[in-house]
Amino acid sequence: MAKRLTKTEQVYQRKLKDAVHLLFFTHHRLPGVRGWELRKELGADWQNIIEVLDKQLQPLDLKVTRVLEEPDIVEPTNAQLQEARYYIIMRGTVDQKTAKTIGWRIDDIAGLAVSVAYIISKQGKVPRQDVERILEEKLPGWRVKLNIDRYVRQGYLGEDDSGILYLDWRARAEIDTKKLVDLVVSFGKKAA
Amino acid sequence: MSELESVINLCLMVQSGKIEPFDIDFDYVMSVIKKNYPNLKNVQEFCLDAQALKELSNVLERQNQWIEHQSTTLYKDPFMLSQSLMGMDIGAIANAFLRSWHPLMEMEQISTKTLAGSLSYWGGLIPFDERWQDCLVEERETEYASMDEAIELGFIPGEGFTEVVENFWKELGERVGPGGIIEYWEWIGEETYEATVYRAYLTVFMVGYGYANAHWDRLMEENKIIHNVEPRPDPGQQKVSIPTMVDYEEWKQWQND
Numbered sequence: 001m002a003k004r005l006t007k008t009e010q011v012y013q014r015k016l017k018d019a020v021h022l023l024f025f026t027h028h029r030l031p032g033v034r035g036w037e038l039r040k041e042l043g044a045d046w047q048n049i050i051e052v053l054d055k056q057l058q059p060l061d062l063k064v065t066r067v068l069e070e071p072d073i074v075e076p077t078n079a080q081l082q083e084a085r086y087y088i089i090m091r092g093t094v095d096q097k098t099a100k101t102i103g104w105r106i107d108d109i110a111g112l113a114v115s116v117a118y119i120i121s122k123q124g125k126v127p128r129q130d131v132e133r134i135l136e137e138k139l140p141g142w143r144v145k146l147n148i149d150r151y152v153r154q155g156y157l158g159e160d161d162s163g164i165l166y167l168d169w170r171a172r173a174e175i176d177t178k179k180l181v182d183l184v185v186s187f188g189k190k191a192a
Numbered sequence: 193m194s195e196l197e198s199v200i201n202l203c204l205m206v207q208s209g210k211i212e213p214f215d216i217d218f219d220y221v222m223s224v225i226k227k228n229y230p231n232l233k234n235v236q237e238f239c240l241d242a243q244a245l246k247e248l249s250n251v252l253e254r255q256n257q258w259i260e261h262q263s264t265t266l267y268k269d270p271f272m273l274s275q276s277l278m279g280m281d282i283g284a285i286a287n288a289f290l291r292s293w294h295p296l297m298e299m300e301q302i303s304t305k306t307l308a309g310s311l312s313y314w315g316g317l318i319p320f321d322e323r324w325q326d327c328l329v330e331e332r333e334t335e336y337a338s339m340d341e342a343i344e345l346g347f348i349p350g351e352g353f354t355e356v357v358e359n360f361w362k363e364l365g366e367r368v369g370p371g372g373i374i375e376y377w378e379w380i381g382e383e384t385y386e387a388t389v390y391r392a393y394l395t396v397f398m399v400g401y402g403y404a405n406a407h408w409d410r411l412m413e414e415n416k417i418i419h420n421v422e423p424r425p426d427p428g429q430q431k432v433s434i435p436t437m438v439d440y441e442e443w444k445q446w447q448n449d
Binding site: 023024025026031032062063065087088089090091092093094095096099102106107109110112113114116117118120121122123125126127134137138162164170173174175176177179180181183184185187 | 270
């Protein structure tokens with residue numbers, strides 16, 4: 001016989017479903033949802049509900065991630081958590097075959113990786129022409145400009161009025177920058 | 193360009209990432225600012241001095257951030273990182289990226305309710321053929337119009353403009369008496385703004401043509417219209433028009449008063 005849920009458990013289950021609807025489906029121009037929106041829909045206990053959801057997504061190789069407005073914050077306050085954006089990302093990684101089916105050519109992936117790594121090495125801000133120069137060493141010039149525009153459009157890179165590139169919201173949500181930098185540097189050591 | 197302006201530009205290049213923060217010799221830049229300080233004469237030069245100090249303090253902040261960044265686990269020697277990137281083939285770079293990439297979930301779904309709503313909208317939407325029908329230009333044959341038809345269509349006023357102004361003058365005379373005075377807004381004010389503007393327009397010509405006089409006391413903020421007993425006292429004199437403003441806000445205020 002199926003176990004009957006208590007009223008509290010029913011309420012919690014419903015809130016978990018609400019959290020899934022908010023996080024999985026795009027509601028605005030950009031994916032993800034702000035902390036205050038989660039608080040509004042899920043109540044004061046929203047952070048616990050997100051943690052429970054994260055645990056439930058683990059067997060599906062998914063996780064809930066958070067991107068703060070300011071990337072340098074170590075211990076965010078409640079207000080900063082409410083302004084942060086929450087996304088569902090893949091817990092694991094993809095292989096090259098899957099990346100191709102998603103629509104990424106190997107040149108495009110490599111270009112993005114070099115752009116991100118170079119921006120990190122320059123403490124987060126680099127003039128666009130410097131990135132173009134680096135990419136043009138291995139990729140055709142016309143493709144470099146197209147790719148950088150694509151990375152900016154998709155939200156991986158941001159570009160300000162004076163032509164300075166920086167890491168934008170999607171790079172901060174999707175890319176484990178520490179791991180990327182470690183892999184690049186360790187490749188250099190192995191080659192040596 | 194002055195030395196202070198050069199200092200400011202140099203510091204701005206650090207902010208934009210074009211040069212490294214530690215490439216600036218802080219002591220030398222401070223000596224330039226100190227050297228220029230006794231020669232400052234006017235406000236602009238003092239402002240330049242203040243801006244140079246402000247930008248230099250921003251450079252110090254960037255230097256501090258650079259040191260903090262170095263002490264974190266994310267820091268790797270930029271030269272080593274660049275060299276590693278150059279030494280890797282495209283496949284190896286892509287592989288490194290894919291091992292650190294966790295793509296985002298973004299799903300979009302149309303619900304039954306949204307579909308039903310859009311079908312209802314579609315049903316109510318007028319076809320293009322019908323929508324554009326009113327805008328189609330039809331060729332018509334030209335014809336002559338009589339005076340009555342032109343008056344009926346509103347192209348020509350029923351009475352001459354002079355008659356309109358004279359009737360307006362008569363109305364003023366009936367309201368304030370011969371030679372009487374009335375406050376400007378009391379005279380032109382109407383229920384609607386459009387009617388008020390029309391009365392102000394006629395008043396301008398009534399005064400310009402000599403049927404009435406206007407008295408503007410800017411100090412006391414009193415504007416008055418004075419009825420002239422003699423209509424058109426100087427028929428030979430050239431008519432003038434006096435520009436006057438009828439502000440919407442002022443009309444609203446008059447209505448509330």
